Amino acid sequence: MSLAGFKKAFHQIDKIRIRPYMLSKIGWAYFRTLVLRKDTLRICEFSITAECQSKCSFCYASKFDRPSEKILSVEEIKNTWEQAKRMGAFSSVVFGGEPLLHKDFFKIIEILEPWKHLITITTNAISLNEDKIKELKRLGVFLINLSLNSVDAQLNDDLRGYKGHYAKVMDAIELCKKHGIDVFLPVATSKKYFDETLKIIDFAKKVGAGVTINLMCAMGRAEKNYEELFDGEFWLNLRKLYNSNPNLRSDYDVNLNMKIGCPAGFEKIHIAPYGDVTGCSMNPVSFGSVREESLEKIVSKMRAFYHFSKRHPSCIVAVDSEYIQDYMDFAENFSSVPYRIEKNPFYEKHKGF
Numbered sequence: 001m002s003l004a005g006f007k008k009a010f011h012q013i014d015k016i017r018i019r020p021y022m023l024s025k026i027g028w029a030y031f032r033t034l035v036l037r038k039d040t041l042r043i044c045e046f047s048i049t050a051e052c053q054s055k056c057s058f059c060y061a062s063k064f065d066r067p068s069e070k071i072l073s074v075e076e077i078k079n080t081w082e083q084a085k086r087m088g089a090f091s092s093v094v095f096g097g098e099p100l101l102h103k104d105f106f107k108i109i110e111i112l113e114p115w116k117h118l119i120t121i122t123t124n125a126i127s128l129n130e131d132k133i134k135e136l137k138r139l140g141v142f143l144i145n146l147s148l149n150s151v152d153a154q155l156n157d158d159l160r161g162y163k164g165h166y167a168k169v170m171d172a173i174e175l176c177k178k179h180g181i182d183v184f185l186p187v188a189t190s191k192k193y194f195d196e197t198l199k200i201i202d203f204a205k206k207v208g209a210g211v212t213i214n215l216m217c218a219m220g221r222a223e224k225n226y227e228e229l230f231d232g233e234f235w236l237n238l239r240k241l242y243n244s245n246p247n248l249r250s251d252y253d254v255n256l257n258m259k260i261g262c263p264a265g266f267e268k269i270h271i272a273p274y275g276d277v278t279g280c281s282m283n284p285v286s287f288g289s290v291r292e293e294s295l296e297k298i299v300s301k302m303r304a305f306y307h308f309s310k311r312h313p314s315c316i317v318a319v320d321s322e323y324i325q326d327y328m329d330f331a332e333n334f335s336s337v338p339y340r341i342e343k344n345p346f347y348e349k350h351k352g353f
């Protein structure tokens with residue numbers, strides 16, 4: 001990469017440039033990575049709740065719930081974010097479960113300081129309304145991700161297990177436009193429904209939105225659902241799609257090191273609802289809990305993990321068959337994820353890289 005990736009990373013440049021602090025943090029992160037050659041965290045995502053109103057047939061988060069444990073408090077999230085910032089992070093995505101169902105949702109957004117950082121939310125839009133959009137804008141959020149699976153209302157609602165979801169997203173797009181909030185449409189893109197993704201890309205162009213491709217990963221309700229997964233050949237076709245559609249993006253495309261590939265553990269981490277730290281939200285493997293250890297210690301363990309340190313040139317949870325077989329499939333032994341990596345017998349030979 002990639003001038004294209006660089007441009008995608010800055011798809012919101014018109015908003016960033018009026019925020020000098022944000023711009024300086026981003027500039028510093030590139031400088032640390034490219035000039036000082038230091039591993040620099042870019043994004044720390046938070047799944048703040050396991051609760052949801054929908055029953056999406058493919059939902060990776062469906063196994064997040066642990067009824068006997070307490071989700072991270074606002075204070076714990078703040079503390080984790082402070083640590084992530086010290087490691088370079090300037091960006092976060094807040095999701096879940098459905099983030100708007102968290103009773104302290106706006107407090108959490110506020111402590112992430114959206115005026116100073118790239119903070120977005122990913123929502124199913126079911127409980128999004130004009131007042132909430134206005135509040136997010138007041139707090140400094142300028143981009144909202146509204147999940148969609150098809151431009152056919154019936155098919156979308158069937159896949160997402162919620163009648164009326166499509167209409168909610170359409171209303172939310174209009175409200176966001178009205179209040180000057182950028183919209184991205186994240187699509188859980190599967191082999192089976194790939195045509196739907198192509199139609200959403202066309203639709204997004206018409207309404208002035210971007211599209212985020214989340215390649216289907218076999219986790220939660222999609223555990224061991226190989227039919228929907230992709231392979232190396234598809235990955236090459238996907239690259240062509242990216243190159244011909246500037247409004248498309250994925251997290252493996254916007255790396256500070258300017259290379260396309262899996263950012264897990266190096267540039268990106270995810271904090272699950274009860275404090276487990278994983279390489280991304282779609283990875284069921286935990287390297288420790290922020291309730292027990294410092295983030296720095298956990299991240300250094302992640303960076304010594306073979307599958308992260310190899311910096312796979314595509315998405316490991318969706319495309320890397322070795323990782324999927326050894327680590328994703330192993331999640332079937334647990335009623336809740338993330339599971340601790342030490343429990344996986346393959347880890348013994350994959351640590352210390």
Ligand SMILES: C[S@@+](CC[C@H](N)C(=O)[O-])C[C@H]1O[C@@H](n2cnc3c(N)ncnc32)[C@H](O)[C@@H]1O
Binds near residue numbers: 059061122123124
């Ligand atoms: C788990 S949801 C949480 C946020 C919110 N409830 C929503 O649906 O937007 C985050 C995103 O992951 C996508 N997703 C869910 N399961 C997936 C899977 N197995 N593979 C890829 N993407 C998935 C959803 O469509 C959504 O865009």
Ligand code: SF4
Binds near residue numbers: 052053056059097124
């Ligand atoms: S993808 Fe989002 S809306 Fe669908 S069940 Fe999972 S958390 Fe809920």
